[in-house]
Amino acid sequence: MPAPRLSPTATLVLAVLLEQPMHPYEMLVRLRKRRDDRLVRLNPGAVYHAVERLERDGLVERAGVDRDGNRPERTVYAVTAAGVAAHDARTRELVRDVPPEYPAFPVGLALVHDLPRDDALALLRERRTALAAAVDGQREQLDGAVARGLPRRYVLDAYYELHQTDAQIAWLDATIADLRSGALSWTDEASSAFRPGVAPDRPAPHPATSAEELP
DSSP states (O other): OOOOOOOHHHHHHHHHHTTOOBOHHHHHHHHHHTTGGGTSOOOHHHHHHHHHHHHHTTSEEEEEEEOOTTSOOEEEEEEOHHHHHHHHHHHHHHHHOOOOOOOHHHHHHHHGGGSOHHHHHHHHHHHHHHHHHHHTTHHHHHHHHHHTTOOGGGGHHHHHHHHHHHHHHHHHHHHHHHHHHTSSOSSOOOOGGGSTTOOOOOOOOOTTOOGGGOO
């Protein structure tokens, strides 16, 4: 029976358990301290659900009970050998594979031609402003943490996100400039060959070409 595919949250839970056994609330605190809530939606329910699934699948096991003063007892979990293997396999898969993704922004770009030019321009500017504000200061903080001794390999995800945002801002700047200058026309009509919903004319196949050989 194939091993169950780990969700991103479950993979992160296994990662903190590689450090030491802990109870689910401590896992949540550790993940938030590491800013992993940038990567997935983290709340107590999500972490407890991930732990339940991991225990059911034999990837974590109960390792004791935490007693802290008058607080209720909390079950401590430890990663199993199967959990270590599952974590490593899923991490390799997440880095290597290129699955199809369906972000919302490209859907908006595919439809924005239906809006007036000035509206499209204003929306692109708003997005550019929001992105710039979101990363303002983040690079300085990140570079500062690395300069103070944090190994850069621990924050590759943060640098990747900054790079992606920089690339999107650069694209927005170029597109906004083209809209303002007229290099990107908002009035030209598409020819029939490129009109949405109209299939372009296709050349007739060569007589010696079979149907199976057509692209």
